[in-house]
Each structure stands twice: as structure tokens, then as C-alpha cells.
Amino acid sequence: MRAAIKSLSSRRAASALAAGAAALALLAPTPSVAEQPVEQASFSHTVTSLAADGIDIDIQVFKPAMGAGDTVPVLLHSHGWGGSKSTNVSSYQAELDAGYGVVSITQRGHGASGGLRNVEDPDFEGLDMIAVVDYIAGLDWVAKESLEQDSPWADPARGGDPVLGAWGGSYGGGYQYVLALTEMQLYGATRVDAMAPDITWHNLNTALAPNDVPRSAWLTLLYSTGANKVERYISEGFAYGIATGQYADGTVPGLHDLKAEFETHGPAGYVDDNGDRIHLDIPMLITQGFSDNLFIFNEAWDNFTQTLTPEARDRSMLVGYNGGHALPNVYPVGYAGSGDKCDGTSGTTRRAFFDAAFNGGDTRLLGNGEPFHYTTAxxxxxxxxxxxxxxxASYQPQEVDPTGTLGPATGGATMAGAPISLELAQGPLTIAGVPELSADLYGLGYDQRLFFTLSKGTSPANAQTIQNNVMPYRMAGPVPSVGEAIEMRLPGIAETIDEGESLYLTVSPTSDMFFGHGSRTPGFVGMTDVTVTIPTVIAD
Known part of the structure; x- marks a missing residue:
């Protein structure tokens, strides 16, 4: 099926998107008051998937109170991992009162929907979602865009082009990307007009096993809550990663190449007929938790910078806040921060975003049109x-001397025990974004794993991980004595380093988010030529 998807042309994207933009300017989300309103309605429906297995997808449709003959836009919503649709009208009352229809979707392998979970595979979940939109397009009370003759949605089988938004978090963010990008891959255009994905991923591999080190804490939880609901190759891959600390990459006979498969289960893996990355040209409100230790902020940054066209980025916002998937973690010690002080994750902001998207308004409606809204720890x-x-802006720790050893201020070069913290800069300093690390590593041992993070404190002894996130690095095979050059990203953060505080690079041999799979053998790892590049807010 994937080969068939990738063989279809995308030449009609420009004309379809231009027609959609013109039509959207004429639409309003609020039904007319000229007609006598009818009572709002809620009803359950089953949609037959377009995938080869033809399973049933269970949805709940909420129709707002509206006048006879009026039409309204529709918002899609779906659940997180292990959830299901909502049947309670109160869950969407604010959207219905604002004049939107809502469709709540139970994804395959969840609730009353059929099949097993494929974790947002375009050949399965992607086709499921297209079938749902086909059904919505056939409802006579749903607002439609006018179509050009060569529009892919002029095909009667597709039912037209409804005015459509989507929101949801985690797995409920993944379905939005798989819908819009699979439509782009199949038809060269998407019927989704605006999206608000929260705490979701760009690349499942970098999320579940960054630098090929499985997130054992999260894989254990995901496996334990859905092992009998996912396709067998996924369940086996999760179990293998938990048990061994190795990622299922096709090198073990009889074990599916989960790494290659999951590369296509998110925005990072979508390509067109020529093998070029597919981009979305729709406004987005992308929200992500800095203290999320499953789908870290870097995933949202990549969606903003790599999935959207430049024109779409000019109409989109990226909001980082303190929250999301956050299992308790204490090693290395850190702090999370709390809340969203920029109001980017509120339902009021989300509805205002959709109002602007459907009416030609300013979809950068926070903070006088800035693209980035970050809540510090x-x-x-x-x-x-x-x-x-x-x-x-780049910083080099002073404790790494020219001979390549870690100086006595860090307690020596041993990496067999406690974390070490290397001072990078003194406050005042404000950080906002995704830092990068380059260094040469050398030492002893086999298949070593190190965990890097930025921390702050008044001394190395009390420095704490900012927003509770670490990034692993795996040195497969023997650690070279002559140095292994590395370049890697650190977890995205936002924080202010005050006067009297310092910013540190902290290196740990273990992390409880990757429990059981820290440094493999006793020994040490030294570093030379260490540079940390940090997005730094320019002082007024």
C-alpha cells in the first residue's frame, strides 16, 4: 500500500490550496441567527476504513444548534494512547456554542473501533482518517469550500472539501499529521484547514529511542497499557528495547526493523513522488511541554521548522510550556516548572485560533504576532x-583543560558514578530553544551511554537539571582512546539564569528515564573540545 501511496502525483497542490484560501475568507464559524435555531444533536456513527482491512472506526458527531439551511465548520478531536471518543456533549460545549460541529474519533485498536494499533501508520491510521473526512464531507450541514474542476475533492468518492480544523494531544496530535500528510501524499492537497497539535512527535525514533537509546521508562508504560492492542511487531520491538536497551533496527534475526518502520509514522517520514519531504501550507498552533520527557520540545521545534512551509510558519505559533508527559524523575536531580504563562494552551486561545483561520484573520493571535511563546521553568x-x-551563541566549559581531562573542580574524569557539572556561563542569561553540543569523547569501556543536560545553580554541587530532561548518547562498541567526535542536540528548554547563578553542562552515566540502560561497563569517559551552542535571548 505504501508504494501505491508514493506513486500518486502531487501536481495539483498549488491550485487546490489557492482555491481553498480564497474560499476560507468567505466563511464564518458562527451560524446565522436569521433562522429559528434547532436543537443541537449528538449521534454515534461507524465509518468503514479505506485501509485494506476495512475495519470500523467509531466516531461521535456533535451538531451545534443552528438555523435551517445553515452550514458550519467542523473540528476533529481524538484521544491519547489508550483512550477513546467522548460521548458527552459537555466535553465540547464551548466549541458547539461557538458555532462549530465536532467529531470525536476513536482510533483503530482503541475502544469500539476495530483493528490493532499501528501507531499512526499512513497505510492504516492515515486511511482511517481520510474515510472519516469523506463521511463528514457528505453531511449537508457542514460548510464546504468551492472547488476547481481539477480539485482532487471534486471526485464524488471524496464527497467534497469540508471546512475543517483538528486538535488533540499526544496520540491525538499524531492523527492530525497522519491525516493531513497522507492526503498530501495521495492527492497533492489536504482538506484540513488548520491544526492545533499538542505534545506530539515529529519522528517516533527520536522520541522513543533518541540516539538509539530506548526510553525504557516510557516504553514500559506504553507496552504495559497496550501490548494486546498493537500489531505484534511493535509489541515485540517494545519488549526487546525494554529488556536489552537496544533499539530494534533490523540487525537481530527474526525481529522486525522497528526503526525503519517508525521512520514513516510521523511528519519526518512523509515524501512525495520524487522522494522530497512533504510540507503543509496551513496555519498551526503547535504546543509542547518543555518538561515533557516522552515527546520533548525538540519534536515540536522540528514540526514547526521542517513540516510547515515558510508561508505557513508566518501564520503559525509555537508554544512551549511546563507540562505534558512527565513521569517523575529524580536522577539526575532536576526541576520541572509548572503551567503555561503564555496562555497558548487554553481552550479560549485554541478557539480564537480556529476563528481566525476560518475567517482570514491573524492566526498569530498571541503577543502581537510573535511566532514563539515560551514559559520558562x-x-x-x-x-x-x-x-x-x-x-x-556558544559556550565552552573552563573545567576541560587542554590535556583533555576534566579538571579537579568536577571531581575528576570518572563517569562510573555521580553526574558532573561543567560551568558554561554566569547569569544573568535567558535561554529559549534547542541547544546543541559538540565534543570529542574518549576513554574506556564498551557500549557506553552518557546523558547530557543543561542545569543551573550557584555551584556544581547544587546544579539541577532545567525542566527535568536529559538527552542520551550511545557510544556503540569500545570507547575509543583517541576520541570520538560527537554533535548532538540537547533537550529544548526555556529558563532565566539570574545574577549569582551559573549555567552548567551536566553529564551523567545513568538516568531514571532510561532505567537499566546506562553506561555498560565501569571506567571513565573524558571530553575535549567541548562547545555548547545555546539559543540565547538578546538582552534589551
Whole structure:
């Protein structure tokens, strides 16, 4: 099926998107008051998937109170891992009162829907979602866009082009990307007009096993809550990663190449007929938790910078806040921060975003049109443009001396025990974004794993991980004595380093988010030529 998807042409994207943009400017989300309103309605329906297995997808349709003959836009919503649709009208009352229809979707392998979970595979969940939109397009009370003759939605089998938004978090963010991008892959255009994905992924591999080190804490939880509901190859891959600390990459006979498969189960893996990355040209409100230790902020950054066209980025917002998937973690010790001080995750903001998207308004409706809205761990709201950030600011720890050893201030070079913290800079300093690390590593041992993070404190002894996130690095095979050059990203963060505090690079041999799979053998790892590049807010 995937080969068939990739063989279809995308030449009609420009004309379809241009027609959609013109039609959207004429639409309003609020039904007319000229007619006598009818009572709002809610009803259950089953949609037959377009996938080869033809399973049933269970949905709940909520129709707002509206006048006879009126039409309204529709918002899609779906659940997180292990959830199901909502049948309670109160769950969507605010959207219905604002004049939207809502369709709540139970994804395959969940609730009353059939099949097993494929974790947002375009050949399965992608075709499921297209079938749901086909059904919505056939409802006479749903607003439609006018179509050009060569529009892919002029095909009677597709039912037209409904005015459509989508929202949801985690797995409920993944379905939005698989719908819009699978339509782009199949037809060269998408019927989704605006999206608000929260705490979801760009690439399942970098999320579940960054640098090929499985997130054992999260894989254990995901496996334990859905082992009998996922396709067997996924269940086996999760179990293998939990047990061994190795990622199922096709090198073990009889074990499916989960790494290659999951590369296509998110925005990072969508390509067109020529093998080029597919981009979406629709406004988005992308929200992600800095203290999320499953889908870290880097996933949202990649969706904003790599999945959207430049024109779409000019109409979109990226909001980082303190929250999301956050299992308790204490090693290395850190702090999470709390809340969203920029109001980017509120239902009021989300509905205002959809109002603007469907009526030709300003979809950057927070903070006078800035693209970035980040809540620091100390709960300050940063409203930033690219011009406000020095993306090239670099820092080198002074404790790494020219001979390549870690100086006595860090307690020596041993990496067999406690974390070490290397001072990078003294406050005041404000960080906002995704830092990068480059270094040469050397030492002893086999299949070593190190965990890097940025921390702050008044000394190395009390430095704590900012927003509770670490990034692993795996040195497969023997650790070279002559040095292994690495370049890697650290977890995205937002924080202010005050006067009297310092910013540190903390390196740990273990992390409880990757329990059981830290450094493999006793020994040490030293570093030379260490540089950390940190997006730094430019002082006024």
C-alpha cells in the first residue's frame, strides 16, 4: 500500500490550496441567527476504513444548534494512547456554542473501533482518517469550500472539501499529521484547514529511542497499557528495547526493523513522488511541554521548522510550556516548572485560533504576532521573534583543560558514578530553544551511554537539571582512546539564569528515564573540545 501511496502525483497542490484560501475568507464559524435555531444533536456513527482491512472506526458527531439551511465548520478531536471518543456533549460545549460541529474519533485498536494499533501508520491510521473526512464531507450541514474542476475533492468518492480544523494531544496530535500528510501524499492537497497539535512527535525514533537509546521508562508504560492492542511487531520491538536497551533496527534475526518502520509514522517520514519531504501550507498552533520527557520540545521545534512551509510558519505559533508527559524523575536531580504563562494552551486561545483561520484573520493571535511563546521553568512568559534570539551563541566549559581531562573542580574524569557539572556561563542569561553540543569523547569501556543536560545553580554541587530532561548518547562498541567526535542536540528548554547563578553542562552515566540502560561497563569517559551552542535571548 505504501508504494501505491508514493506513486500518486502531487501536481495539483498549488491550485487546490489557492482555491481553498480564497474560499476560507468567505466563511464564518458562527451560524446565522436569521433562522429559528434547532436543537443541537449528538449521534454515534461507524465509518468503514479505506485501509485494506476495512475495519470500523467509531466516531461521535456533535451538531451545534443552528438555523435551517445553515452550514458550519467542523473540528476533529481524538484521544491519547489508550483512550477513546467522548460521548458527552459537555466535553465540547464551548466549541458547539461557538458555532462549530465536532467529531470525536476513536482510533483503530482503541475502544469500539476495530483493528490493532499501528501507531499512526499512513497505510492504516492515515486511511482511517481520510474515510472519516469523506463521511463528514457528505453531511449537508457542514460548510464546504468551492472547488476547481481539477480539485482532487471534486471526485464524488471524496464527497467534497469540508471546512475543517483538528486538535488533540499526544496520540491525538499524531492523527492530525497522519491525516493531513497522507492526503498530501495521495492527492497533492489536504482538506484540513488548520491544526492545533499538542505534545506530539515529529519522528517516533527520536522520541522513543533518541540516539538509539530506548526510553525504557516510557516504553514500559506504553507496552504495559497496550501490548494486546498493537500489531505484534511493535509489541515485540517494545519488549526487546525494554529488556536489552537496544533499539530494534533490523540487525537481530527474526525481529522486525522497528526503526525503519517508525521512520514513516510521523511528519519526518512523509515524501512525495520524487522522494522530497512533504510540507503543509496551513496555519498551526503547535504546543509542547518543555518538561515533557516522552515527546520533548525538540519534536515540536522540528514540526514547526521542517513540516510547515515558510508561508505557513508566518501564520503559525509555537508554544512551549511546563507540562505534558512527565513521569517523575529524580536522577539526575532536576526541576520541572509548572503551567503555561503564555496562555497558548487554553481552550479560549485554541478557539480564537480556529476563528481566525476560518475567517482570514491573524492566526498569530498571541503577543502581537510573535511566532514563539515560551514559559520558562521559573514561570516567566517569553514572547519572541527570531530576531530576539541569538541562535549561534556558544559556550565552552573552563573545567576541560587542554590535556583533555576534566579538571579537579568536577571531581575528576570518572563517569562510573555521580553526574558532573561543567560551568558554561554566569547569569544573568535567558535561554529559549534547542541547544546543541559538540565534543570529542574518549576513554574506556564498551557500549557506553552518557546523558547530557543543561542545569543551573550557584555551584556544581547544587546544579539541577532545567525542566527535568536529559538527552542520551550511545557510544556503540569500545570507547575509543583517541576520541570520538560527537554533535548532538540537547533537550529544548526555556529558563532565566539570574545574577549569582551559573549555567552548567551536566553529564551523567545513568538516568531514571532510561532505567537499566546506562553506561555498560565501569571506567571513565573524558571530553575535549567541548562547545555548547545555546539559543540565547538578546538582552534589551
Amino acid at each position: 521559573s514561570s516567566e512568559c517569553l514572547r519572541l521573534t527570531e530576531a530576539d534570539i541569538d541562535f549561534e
